[in-house]
C-alpha cells in the first residue's frame with residue numbers, strides 16, 4: 001500500500017518539527033514546509049537519523065505568499081500523487097500594542113498566521129477534493145485566540161481567525177469527508193515561547209496547572225490523533241491543549 005502523505009508548515013522548529021518526527025515514525029511520507037532552510041534541513045536529518053528508510057522532503061515555503069503555498073501543494077501532488085493531511089502550523093508572535101510598534105509587524109503576523117492558514121486550507125482542501133481523498137486539515141491556533149493578553153493584537157486576532165476559519169472549512173468540505181480541526185495550545189517549550197524572554201516563560205509556566213510548560217511532542221500527539229480516523233467525532237472544533245490554562249481564567 002502506498003504511504004500516506006502529510007504536509008506540515010513550520011516544520012523547521014518546535015511543534016512542527018516534533019509533528020514531522022512523529023508522522024515519520026508512523027510511516028507517513030512527510031513534507032517539511034518552512035521558510036527556514038537550515039531548520040528544515042535539521043528536521044530532515046533528525047528524521048533520517050531515526051529511520052534510514054523514512055520518506056521525507058523539504059519544500060521551502062513562505063506561507064504568507066499565496067503562490068508559494070500553491071506551489072507547495074502542487075509539488076507535493078506531483079511527487080506523491082496524493083495529500084492526506086495538511087497541518088497549518090507555521091506562525092510568528094509579537095506585540096503590536098505600542099504606538100511606536102511598526103505597523104509592518106502587525107501585517108506580517110496577520111499575513112503569516114491568518115492568511116497563511118487560509119491559503120493552506122484552500123489549496124490543500126481543493127486538491128483533496130479533486131483527488132477524492134477523505135483527508136484532514138489541522139490548524140494550529142492558540143489560547144490567545146480566546147483571551148486578551150498584554151497587547152498582542154495581531155497575534156490574538158490571527159489565532160481567533162483560525163478558530164472561525166476551521167469551522168467554515170469543516171462545513172465547506174464536509175460532503176467530501178474532509179475533517180478540519182483546530183488545536184489551541186498554551187505555553188509550549190519551543191523557540192517561539194523561549195524567545196519571548198524569561199519573564200514570559202515564567203508567566204506561562206505559572207498558568208499551567210501542572211506548573212510546567214508543555215513539550216512540543218505532546219502537541220504533536222494531539223495533531224496525530226486529530227488527523228486520524230479515531231477523531232471521527234470531531235469536526236470544526238478547536239481543541240484546547242493548555243493543561244487547564246483557560247479553565248481558571
Ligand SMILES: NC(=O)c1ccc[n+]([C@@H]2O[C@H](COP(=O)([O-])OP(=O)(O)OC[C@H]3O[C@@H](n4cnc5c(N)ncnc54)[C@H](O)[C@@H]3O)[C@@H](O)[C@H]2O)c1
Pocket residue numbers: 009010011012013014015016033034035036039061062063064089090091092093112116140141142143184185186187188189190191192193
Ligand atoms: N509555543 C507556544 O507556546 C505556542 C502556544 C500556542 C500556539 N503556538 C503556535 O504553534 C505554532 C508553532 O509554533 P512553535 O511554538 O513551534 O514556534 P517555532 O518558532 O519553534 O516554530 C515556528 C516555525 O514556523 C516557521 N515560520 C514562521 N513564519 C513562516 C512563514 N511565513 N512561512 C513558513 N514558515 C514560517 C518558522 O521558521 C518556524 O520553523 C505557531 O502557529 C504558534 O503560534 C505556540
